Amino acid sequence: MHSFHIRFGFAAVAVFALASLSSCTKQSDDGGNTLRLVTTSKIKGMDPAFADDLYSGTETSRVYEGLLQYHYLKRPYELIPNLAEAMPEIAPDGKVYTFKLRKGVVFQDDVAFKDTAGKGREVTADDVIYSFKRLADPKLNSSGWWVFDGKIAGLNEWRETQAKATTVDYAAAVGGLKATDRYTLRIQLNQRSYQFIYALAMSFAYVVPREAVDHYGKEFLNHPVGTGPFKMTEFNGASKIVYVRNPTYRKEVYPSEGEAGDKEAGLLEDAGKPLPLADKLVVSVIVESQPMWLNFLAGKLDATSIPKDNFSTAITPTKDLSPDLKAKNVKLHKSPSLDVTHESFNMKDPLFGKNKYLRQALSLAHNTGPLIETFYNGQAVAAQGPIPPGLAGYDAGYKNPYRQFDLEKAKAMLAKAGYPGGKGLDPIDYATVTNSTSRQMNEYLSKAFADIGVQLKINSYSWPEFQSAVKNKKGQMWGFAWGADYPDAENFLQLFYSKNVSPGPNDANYQNPAYDKLYEKSLTLRDSPERTKVYQDMQKMLVEDAPWIFGVHRVTFALTQPWLKNYKLHEFDYTRAKYLRVEPSLKK
Amino acid sequence: MFVYIVRKLLNTIPIIFGVAIVIFVLFNMVGGDPALMMVGKHANAQRIAELRAEYGFDKPQIEQFVQYLKQIVTFDYGRSYATRRQISDMISDGLGPSMSLTLPAFFLTTFLAVIIGLVVAYFRGKWIDKSAVVFCVFGMSIPVLAYILFGQYFLAYKLGLFPISGYEQALSERWQYLVLPMILWVVVSLGYDVRFFRTAILEETGQDYVRTARAKGLSEQKVFFKHVLKNSMVPIITNVVIEIPLLILGAFLFEGFFGIPGIGSITIEAIGNSDFPVIKAMTTLFALLYIGGNLATDILYTLVDPRVSLK
Numbered sequence: 046m047h048s049f050h051i052r053f054g055f056a057a058v059a060v061f062a063l064a065s066l067s068s069c070t071k072q073s074d075d076g077g078n079t080l081r082l083v084t085t086s087k088i089k090g091m092d093p094a095f096a097d098d099l100y101s102g103t104e105t106s107r108v109y110e111g112l113l114q115y116h117y118l119k120r121p122y123e124l125i126p127n128l129a130e131a132m133p134e135i136a137p138d139g140k141v142y143t144f145k146l147r148k149g150v151v152f153q154d155d156v157a158f159k160d161t162a163g164k165g166r167e168v169t170a171d172d173v174i175y176s177f178k179r180l181a182d183p184k185l186n187s188s189g190w191w192v193f194d195g196k197i198a199g200l201n202e203w204r205e206t207q208a209k210a211t212t213v214d215y216a217a218a219v220g221g222l223k224a225t226d227r228y229t230l231r232i233q234l235n236q237r238s239y240q241f242i243y244a245l246a247m248s249f250a251y252v253v254p255r256e257a258v259d260h261y262g263k264e265f266l267n268h269p270v271g272t273g274p275f276k277m278t279e280f281n282g283a284s285k286i287v288y289v290r291n292p293t294y295r296k297e298v299y300p301s302e303g304e305a306g307d308k309e310a311g312l313l314e315d316a317g318k319p320l321p322l323a324d325k326l327v328v329s330v331i332v333e334s335q336p337m338w339l340n341f342l343a344g345k346l347d348a349t350s351i352p353k354d355n356f357s358t359a360i361t362p363t364k365d366l367s368p369d370l371k372a373k374n375v376k377l378h379k380s381p382s383l384d385v386t387h388e389s390f391n392m393k394d395p396l397f398g399k400n401k402y403l404r405q406a407l408s409l410a411h412n413t414g415p416l417i418e419t420f421y422n423g424q425a426v427a428a429q430g431p432i433p434p435g436l437a438g439y440d441a442g443y444k445n446p447y448r449q450f451d452l453e454k455a456k457a458m459l460a461k462a463g464y465p466g467g468k469g470l471d472p473i474d475y476a477t478v479t480n481s482t483s484r485q486m487n488e489y490l491s492k493a494f495a496d497i498g499v500q501l502k503i504n505s506y507s508w509p510e511f512q513s514a515v516k517n518k519k520g521q522m523w524g525f526a527w528g529a530d531y532p533d534a535e536n537f538l539q540l541f542y543s544k545n546v547s548p549g550p551n552d553a554n555y556q557n558p559a560y561d562k563l564y565e566k567s568l569t570l571r572d573s574p575e576r577t578k579v580y581q582d583m584q585k586m587l588v589e590d591a592p593w594i595f596g597v598h599r600v601t602f603a604l605t606q607p608w609l610k611n612y613k614l615h616e617f618d619y620t621r622a623k624y625l626r627v628e629p630s631l632k633k
Numbered sequence: 634m635f636v637y638i639v640r641k642l643l644n645t646i647p648i649i650f651g652v653a654i655v656i657f658v659l660f661n662m663v664g665g666d667p668a669l670m671m672v673g674k675h676a677n678a679q680r681i682a683e684l685r686a687e688y689g690f691d692k693p694q695i696e697q698f699v700q701y702l703k704q705i706v707t708f709d710y711g712r713s714y715a716t717r718r719q720i721s722d723m724i725s726d727g728l729g730p731s732m733s734l735t736l737p738a739f740f741l742t743t744f745l746a747v748i749i750g751l752v753v754a755y756f757r758g759k760w761i762d763k764s765a766v767v768f769c770v771f772g773m774s775i776p777v778l779a780y781i782l783f784g785q786y787f788l789a790y791k792l793g794l795f796p797i798s799g800y801e802q803a804l805s806e807r808w809q810y811l812v813l814p815m816i817l818w819v820v821v822s823l824g825y826d827v828r829f830f831r832t833a834i835l836e837e838t839g840q841d842y843v844r845t846a847r848a849k850g851l852s853e854q855k856v857f858f859k860h861v862l863k864n865s866m867v868p869i870i871t872n873v874v875i876e877i878p879l880l881i882l883g884a885f886l887f888e889g890f891f892g893i894p895g896i897g898s899i900t901i902e903a904i905g906n907s908d909f910p911v912i913k914a915m916t917t918l919f920a921l922l923y924i925g926g927n928l929a930t931d932i933l934y935t936l937v938d939p940r941v942s943l944k
Contacts (some may be wrong), residue, residue: 087902089716097673186687191675266717282716283727283894284800329799332898333890335782336798339790343797509665509907516669516676527674548669548676 077629079325080609080622081347083337087330088282090266093251094179094187102248106619107288107326108153109251109271112144112173112230113242115617117624118303118312121435122532122617124246128168128272130228139237139569146170146228150295155270157260165293168252168272170224176252177222178215183208189249196241197221198233215255237569243531248619274321274623281330288326288622299611299624312611315626322611322626347609347627351602353482356422359604364424366604374607374631379600380614381426383433383529385537386596388490389553393518393546398554402462403470404591408447409455410497411594416489420482421599428595430584431527431537437572438534438580445588448595455497467498476520479505486524516548525552526596529616533572534580538564541587555592608632634935638928645924652920653705657698660909666690667714667907688714701913710914715906720914724896730800731895734811734887735880738818743873746823750830755857757835765827772824781890784817798892814891818884826872833868837861866937874930878922 086100096102114127133142152165180187181204198221207213221233257270275288301316331337334352341349366377390397413427429445432438464470491501545551570576605612608631668684685691710720753765789797795813885897903911934941
């Protein structure tokens, strides 16, 4: 017995000795101006051609740059030059874009540059052409090909030719991509498009040096070599990514103007200072929400989103910051998201495809108010159509007649549809994903439909199976959300274009020639009151046809530590880190 | 023994083949379409067809199965669909972090559990034994997740005894992140192990040879440590060795919460992404390790029990 006590005592002492040692160990990344950010998903890789999720897109943008970027502070979102010297000249026919590149921009030093003994060389128009062709490379099969597919003259033909060849010939010319001199790039489009320009600010279209792609081969995804503000020094996509200031970064300065209120919020204090403002950036990969939240509370992270389970402790019922966090001088940031959630009716289904009144009845029976309270913490806007607030085409005063909760009207409409009190209607086949939030939302939807006598048959799938069901049009209804790829309502309206039906993004399989005609017309128009009117006319068609039950436009929340400066939520926040800095005097 | 090992290894071939069929049918015919996962939200029929062709999903099922069998033999599963990384690299990168958590935790648990098991069995029926059993049942009834959430919140965040989560490549800095998950692992496993070892030991103490030994006048210590302990080793070894393959595959819950980039979560993520090459690699690896573990158990039996011989 004696020895047992001694052993146990020894074990306990050892545990606490280890604990005290581990807590005393010096943190290696506590430099004065080190940003400590978090990403909530493992990072797949650092190749822009495969940066198809928000997380990889954000990481690649620390190292790489494209021709254009978004203004950090201005709203509505505005494109500004990045590697381009100025915004492009657009020919009157809207088909030819001419870009002048900034001179003297160099790639980061890397062993891949053998001719210059590892010194990064200057970026030229040929690099942009190479990077765009890479997206089209049929052997590479980039997940970003859709941004250029069918848009640049000759690029699809080049892709088809190369698909047949044994090796891809990057030297073969593409009519629509021409370097007229070292710094001038001429892009010829197949047809007029005013949305094309947004592709040039996406992470897919970042400029990569051919030397690095060739040197690293298939491992290029782990060895980013760009022109961006930071240089990657450590990469473990499952735990931590470390960047330092790129010593050869061109001169770019912090913006000196923003939207109303930015000055008062202190967002213009660093105007004119060279970017990036931070010396080092440590991005921790924390997939679970509790450790992310605790790390933020412990001051180990400079910014965080608010996990669902911690929302009520962070935010008071009046939607203000909790007293605890206020006492710590934590700052709350809120911004409407450019997105829309929805329940889709499968228009290919014989029942739903042909019965508009049934769709309208279900739309009327679905009450968004309690949904917003329960699932979005009271912080979302009920969607009246697909276009979210903040984009031309959104009308804050507009009310969708079929989205104003009205049980009696819903019942009447259901009778008009031929199913009074739901009689004669089989349970609706509803496809969904197996997770707790979906389950709760499905229960809510089941109850809403049950109130008018309609039953829901829920089929829960894993995410891949769910994708298969939707893309193969199996099922009658399913729920989805769409986040904007770029700030133009067209990105939402294309979800109803007949050429985009499943497996394309038109998951309701909505087909309406009159709608298609308006959509095609909108593509030929510049941002103008005329185009906005067309967008609104399209929206009216959708409201009447009700291929979706429009859900909500969500709101994004973030919290930042008092010492983090210049933080502003941004829907396309790929490049944000270069504007951020730490105020050491505010950090204990 | 050599013949035994060779025969045992040959026996694994039909087992692996069976495992291969099950995995193939489960994920190739029943699961989601990986091409749809890869193509993302801007899908179109042509892109899906291109991806199917690139990865060979358009080939006949039998051809795909033969290809899979080839991969099992060569252990070259190519690249992950989701991350596009070489799967062998993914596994070798994750092995270190996983094992630096699970191996020490496992040895510590086994060491402590055997000692505690012996002590409580020695004091059978006394207060030490009774309270240990209560603690074991109590410990086993609490889910792992509760331990993790509690440990992270109180020990790491509130008391600041450990870092909340994180990982470093350098060993000198790595260990500090592993202490808390390791302690929690030990606490979680101890209840089960102690109870199991106690039962195994007690079962031996009721045997006739023990009574004979006592009747012959052997001291209680001698009976216990020389006879009982040695004989109770067989079930203990079975229990311990069978856990080893699980250790190599990591502990996805611990890895997820503590930010340890191990291979525990790779399989879970791969299933979520229909990342078939990774699923194939991990499940085959698991099957091989399991068979290896069984073989090792058999061999260890001969060392602790001379009555067992491998033929």
